[in-house]
Amino acid sequence: MTQAVLDDPPLRHAAGRRRWLAPGTGLKLVVLGLLALLIVMPLLSTVLFTLTEESRGAWGDVLAGRLSRALFWQPLLNTLVIGVVVSVACVLLGGFLAWLVVMTDIPFRRTIGVMATLPFMIPSFASALAWGSLFRNGRLGGRVGWLEGMGFSVPDWLAWGMVPTLVVLSLHYFSLAFTIIAAALATVSSDLVEAAQIAGARGRRILMGIVLPVVTPALVAAGSLCFAGAVSNFATPALLGLPVRMQTLATRLYGMISVGQTARGYVIGILLVLISAAVLWAANRAVSGRRSYATITGKGGRAKRFALGRARLPLLLVAALILACATVVPVIVLFASSLAPSSAALFSNWTVHYWIGESNPAIAQGIPGIVHNPDILRAITVTLTLGVAVAGAGMALGLLAAYATARSRAGWLSATITQVSFLPLLVPGIAFGAAYIAWAGAPIGPFPALYGTFLLLVIAGTAYLVPFSVQTGRAVIQQVSGELDESARLTGAGLARRLWAITVPLAVRGLAAGGILIFVKIIRDLSLVVLLFTPTMPVMSVLAYRYASEGFTQFANAITCVILVLSVAATLLAERLQARSQPWLKS
Amino acid sequence: MLELRSVTKRFGDVDAVREVSLSVPDGAFLVLLGPSGCGKTTLLRMLAGLEMPSAGQIVFDGQVVSDGDRAWAVDPARRNSGLVFQSYALWPHMTVRGNVEWPLKVAGMARPEREARVAEVLRMLGIDGLARRFPNEISGGQQQRVAIARTIAPRPGVLLFDEPLSNLDAKLRVEMRTELMRLHRATGATTVYVTHDQIEAMTMASHVAVMRAGRVEQFGTPLDLVERPETAFVATFVGTPPGNLVPVRRNGTGWVVGGRHMPLEPPADGAQALFRAETLRLEGAEGPRTLPLELAEVSTIAGRVMVTAIAPDLRLTAVTEALPAARVGETVHIGLPETPAAWFAPTGERIG
Numbered sequence: 001m002t003q004a005v006l007d008d009p010p011l012r013h014a015a016g017r018r019r020w021l022a023p024g025t026g027l028k029l030v031v032l033g034l035l036a037l038l039i040v041m042p043l044l045s046t047v048l049f050t051l052t053e054e055s056r057g058a059w060g061d062v063l064a065g066r067l068s069r070a071l072f073w074q075p076l077l078n079t080l081v082i083g084v085v086v087s088v089a090c091v092l093l094g095g096f097l098a099w100l101v102v103m104t105d106i107p108f109r110r111t112i113g114v115m116a117t118l119p120f121m122i123p124s125f126a127s128a129l130a131w132g133s134l135f136r137n138g139r140l141g142g143r144v145g146w147l148e149g150m151g152f153s154v155p156d157w158l159a160w161g162m163v164p165t166l167v168v169l170s171l172h173y174f175s176l177a178f179t180i181i182a183a184a185l186a187t188v189s190s191d192l193v194e195a196a197q198i199a200g201a202r203g204r205r206i207l208m209g210i211v212l213p214v215v216t217p218a219l220v221a222a223g224s225l226c227f228a229g230a231v232s233n234f235a236t237p238a239l240l241g242l243p244v245r246m247q248t249l250a251t252r253l254y255g256m257i258s259v260g261q262t263a264r265g266y267v268i269g270i271l272l273v274l275i276s277a278a279v280l281w282a283a284n285r286a287v288s289g290r291r292s293y294a295t296i297t298g299k300g301g302r303a304k305r306f307a308l309g310r311a312r313l314p315l316l317l318v319a320a321l322i323l324a325c326a327t328v329v330p331v332i333v334l335f336a337s338s339l340a341p342s343s344a345a346l347f348s349n350w351t352v353h354y355w356i357g358e359s360n361p362a363i364a365q366g367i368p369g370i371v372h373n374p375d376i377l378r379a380i381t382v383t384l385t386l387g388v389a390v391a392g393a394g395m396a397l398g399l400l401a402a403y404a405t406a407r408s409r410a411g412w413l414s415a416t417i418t419q420v421s422f423l424p425l426l427v428p429g430i431a432f433g434a435a436y437i438a439w440a441g442a443p444i445g446p447f448p449a450l451y452g453t454f455l456l457l458v459i460a461g462t463a464y465l466v467p468f469s470v471q472t473g474r475a476v477i478q479q480v481s482g483e484l485d486e487s488a489r490l491t492g493a494g495l496a497r498r499l500w501a502i503t504v505p506l507a508v509r510g511l512a513a514g515g516i517l518i519f520v521k522i523i524r525d526l527s528l529v530v531l532l533f534t535p536t537m538p539v540m541s542v543l544a545y546r547y548a549s550e551g552f553t554q555f556a557n558a559i560t561c562v563i564l565v566l567s568v569a570a571t572l573l574a575e576r577l578q579a580r581s582q583p584w585l586k587s
Numbered sequence: 588m589l590e591l592r593s594v595t596k597r598f599g600d601v602d603a604v605r606e607v608s609l610s611v612p613d614g615a616f617l618v619l620l621g622p623s624g625c626g627k628t629t630l631l632r633m634l635a636g637l638e639m640p641s642a643g644q645i646v647f648d649g650q651v652v653s654d655g656d657r658a659w660a661v662d663p664a665r666r667n668s669g670l671v672f673q674s675y676a677l678w679p680h681m682t683v684r685g686n687v688e689w690p691l692k693v694a695g696m697a698r699p700e701r702e703a704r705v706a707e708v709l710r711m712l713g714i715d716g717l718a719r720r721f722p723n724e725i726s727g728g729q730q731q732r733v734a735i736a737r738t739i740a741p742r743p744g745v746l747l748f749d750e751p752l753s754n755l756d757a758k759l760r761v762e763m764r765t766e767l768m769r770l771h772r773a774t775g776a777t778t779v780y781v782t783h784d785q786i787e788a789m790t791m792a793s794h795v796a797v798m799r800a801g802r803v804e805q806f807g808t809p810l811d812l813v814e815r816p817e818t819a820f821v822a823t824f825v826g827t828p829p830g831n832l833v834p835v836r837r838n839g840t841g842w843v844v845g846g847r848h849m850p851l852e853p854p855a856d857g858a859q860a861l862f863r864a865e866t867l868r869l870e871g872a873e874g875p876r877t878l879p880l881e882l883a884e885v886s887t888i889a890g891r892v893m894v895t896a897i898a899p900d901l902r903l904t905a906v907t908e909a910l911p912a913a914r915v916g917e918t919v920h921i922g923l924p925e926t927p928a929a930w931f932a933p934t935g936e937r938i939g
């Protein structure tokens with residue numbers, strides 16, 4: 001019976017048949033094409049530009065020429081110092097706070113947990129500006145900061161250069177380390193610790209034998225991410241280091257491109273990418289051999305916490321001090337200095353001129369307050385539009401990429417899409433901006449040059465945030481199981497209709513939250529847009545940076561306050577939408 | 588007619604389905620029966636057009652709808668088939684009515700016709716009172732009915748079910764079984780039904796394909812499978828209770844079963860004898876054809892008694908009229924009939 005059917009007459013094929021390469025191959029090719037255009041092409045054109053006949057000399061100039069010490073080696077040294085010190089400091093600070101919040105009976109755990117994630121919502125140039133308002137001394141002329149105004153004398157090393165840069169960056173990036181380490185510590189269930197106690201282990205033994213091995217991958221990951229963030233940060237060294245000629249690779253890259261030495265700038269950018277990528281790659285290699293322990297432990301209740309005893313209050317004070325320096329103080333200083341005519345007297349003679357005043361030649365060379373200042377108003381409009389556009393484009397692209405690769409993860413197409421979409425993580429924002437100049441600065445085929453257009457900002461922002469949007473897209477798609485979509489496919493609904501009627505409604509909360517976070521990342525970004533900025537397309541962060549470097553700190557700080565309020569409000573809204581679970585905060 | 592011609596599916600180097608060939612007439616109720624992981628879902632998904640066969644053809648009514656050798660297939664929506672997923676896959680953001688109506692909307696059915704059809708199917712499945720509820724507001728059994736209603740609403744010619752009853756409790760399962768058969772008679776659609784439960788297969792099917800490791804071990808009617816099992820696997824997988832398979836070995840003086848010499852004449856050394864449960868007897872004392880075994884389980888079924896007894900490498904189930912005198916853990920003597928129902932080679936195929 002099973003054999004009989006094979007001898008039947010030749011078969012007719014049904015009408016309406018369709019050739020399939022494999023399910024979804026076409027869609028994957030489209031996605032890969034888009035990603036290539038957005039990410040690979042800019043990076044490739046940067047590299048190719050430095051290899052052309054005229055520009056090839058730049059490699060020699062930067063690496064070995066007469067100026068190479070000033071161009072590259074000294075900035076490299078500074079960059080590495082910043083990377084190493086900041087990442088160590090972040091792991092220590094973040095790890096300390098994560099341990100307090102997750103493993104101990106410190107009072108106000110919940111508050112500490114929330115506060116520790118805040119600094120990352122504040123743009124890093126906000127803290128740098130606040131630092132200036134407090135510690136600036138008379139060395140460069142111009143106004144002095146609050147401390148000098150109070151009669152203290154601030155030494156140069158505390159006012160400018162390496163030390164303030166290290167402090168500000170550490171206080172910014174530690175919250176990244178906190179988030180990663182706290183999540184890992186939360187997987188160390190109390191069962192695990194109790195099992196060790198039953199086996200006879202005590203305090204130190206449990207820490208070294210059980211807790212540390214489980215969180216080591218998280219420590220390495222946190223350290224490497226903080227390193228990558230610190231070496232590519234532009235705003236802080238630019239505001240605190242450049243005035244005393246302390247250069248990092250990021251500020252050098254900016255300088256080279258703004259004076260028109262494009263090829264040298266690109267070479268420095270490529271080297272910066274290589275350094276940051278090498279560290280991330282090495283860290284990933286170091287921990288990828290280990291298994292992820294998180295899944296083995298399952299959900300253990302955290303019944304017992306480590307009792308701090310008499311150390312409770314002192315430790316609480318330390319934590320409060322760290323958090324105050326990282327969040328409360330900068331915000332207060334920024335706000336106060338946007339009201340104070342002189343940063344030497346931050347808390348007196350307050351005026352709202354910098355917010356709502358008309359132009360007055362006696363104050364700040366006649367620059368009108370924010371609400372009357374056409375430049376700033378235009379920057380606000382452009383920035384908000386940009387944020388919305390990038391959020392929309394980013395979530396659309398992320399959803400498409402995640403959708404295309406969700407059903408069949410296997411195959412080289414899916415693997416390539418995944419790898420390309422995470423490429424921007426390895427590229428510092430300022431280098432990515434430079435790559436976009438290389439790619440879109442000149443006409444491409446029949447298309448005009450995009451430099452200076454709004455479209456370029458949108459494309460660059462979307463491309464830069466692809467890793468984030470694809471990740472969000474994945475999470476969203478996972479909520480919508482494959483079978484929900486397949487049962488819609490069986491009805492004959494096309495891709496667009498299925499997205500519209502099934503996938504999007506199910507995913508809309510996750511999408512909205514993801515979109516808002518992209519919006520926040522864009523409106524507070526400086527390093528990506530600082531090179532793409534043109535006076536016709538101003539954005540708030542760059543305008544704030546310009547005002548600050550020209551000495552109009554009140555305007556810079558007022559704009560930063562606006563960004564700050566927008567960022568925090570939007571982030572809180574997104575978290576609400578997501579109802580994000582923070583396992584380490586559950587009691 | 589629904590026909591499979593040497594259908595094969597490979598995932599990387601896993602052969603999920605190998606060379607499956609069978610055909611059933613229109614209106615048949617085909618059950619794919621096999622243990623978990625044997626490739627049933629994969630085969631069903633190929634029928635639905637969600638997976639492309641790696642080789643072989645699928646033919647509905649004389650028209651090829653999937654051709655693995657040429658890597659093309661008719662779009663899932665154009666195959667005139669409907670699939671009920673094991674997870675039901677109800678769209679959680681649509682009401683019961685919305686779930687049933689949306690496929691009709693996609694198919695471009697006009698509104699009055701659509702509403703009439705939705706009302707009709709909801710009534711047919713007894714869920715018309717739930718039309719405005721959302722899937723998370725109704726019970727598992729009701730969700731199951733919604734999933735079925737959604738699938739039959741567009742009147743597919745081929746209905747595909749993936750273990751539809753496995754998530755329901757025992758009582759509901761029996762009710763739904765009857766309901767599904769009623770539905771099958773009412774719609775007349777050719778049905779392919781995947782399950783690992785041989786009772787479902789035996790009660791519902793017009794045709795059964797017993798699958799194992801991607802292959803069809805035997806294809807036939809439920810009666811065929813019980814009366815003429817072609818492999819040892821089929822013999823021990825179907826029937827209530829399933830048949831007893833007993834290895835028979837030669838030693839110096841004769842044939843040994845469970846450590847005792849028996850007057851049996853196996854066709855080959857190492858062959859396995861099939862004894863049906865109803866042919867085994869519970870003996871009061873040791874005899875020439877009895878095996879001393881430890882009593883393991885006793886249960887009454889419809890006035891008769893099902894007795895299971897074990898030895899280190901043997902497990903026999905007998906159906907008898909009276910309760911055994913022995914208690915669980917004590918020794919009982921199980922009497923074997925003179926000739927077994929069938930003989931199987933050590934490799935599993937039938938040899939007598």
Ligand SMILES: Nc1ncnc2c1ncn2[C@@H]1O[C@H](COP(=O)(O)OP(=O)(O)O)[C@@H](O)[C@H]1O
Nearest residue numbers: 598601602603622623624625626627628629630
């Ligand atoms: N998408 C897939 N990728 C790889 N292997 C798969 C995939 N789907 C099924 N398999 C494998 O094919 C075999 C049969 O699976 P399946 O058809 O789901 O079995 P059943 O439904 O009978 O339990 C299993 O070994 C399973 O691991």
Ligand SMILES: [Mg+2]
Nearest residue numbers: 624627628629
């Ligand atoms: Mg299955």
